[in-house]
Amino acid sequence: MTLGRGLQHLGRLLLCALLTVTASTHGSDEDSKAGQGPKPASPTRVLFVGNSYLYYNDSLHNHVKRMVEELRPDIADHLKYKSATIGGARLSHHNIDWLLTPGQIGVAEPFELVVMQGGSAEVLSDDARSRFYATASTYADKVRESGAEPMLYMTHAYVPPHRRARPGMIDEVAAAYLEAGKQAEARVVPVGLSFDESYRRRPEFNLHMSFDGTHPNIRGTYLAACTVYLSLYGGSLEALSYDYFGELPPEEAAYLRSVATAVVDDFAGH
Structure with missing residues (x-):
């Protein structure tokens, strides 16, 4: 699939997701802009909250931090990244009050940005999705009260051999995260869309x-880290040499960076 066709599909996917959100909720034009507000230009104290999707492959936060250290030497010495993960957890399983309390997990000052990830199946049924929306909104309010910006980490879809893998699953996931972002007034990191775009290209x-079709391999984690970096810090990955200490071949790393860049740019445009 060519780049143009892939991004045209991504645009259609986002449009479908937005139409799904619009059909299920009613709000003002200002409300519909949730998730696109101002962001910290250079957050140095960042907390990730999620499950095994984050901690697989040496933990997503480590990869993002290494990218920041290389591309943002102006803040490299001030970075305090933390990741709080529970295997198989939904967002509601985390004690967000405790995590946000300065000093509880080794960071003396309040976090500046908190990235929250829901369970992979948390948006796939009406009841679970409603609970996810409520939790995301409640936790986002608590994050803002602590002085930080909340963000939501859009999960990727299952693929075979996972028993629940099915075509079009990412449409449902994307729509749910856009709705959650709207209700929580939080920006969304489009990791799931990056996975979808990569699979459409290659x-x-x-x-x-x-072996399971759900957890990311190192390629998936690297792609997710690139998507997170661009969503948090903007800029470009063109000069990035980080490849997990040679674990990723140069061509693969460059390809994954290009996918993340295209998706984040397109997502921001919608």
């Missing part, structure tokens, strides 16, 4: 663990 280029 279907045989696997981003998942082959």
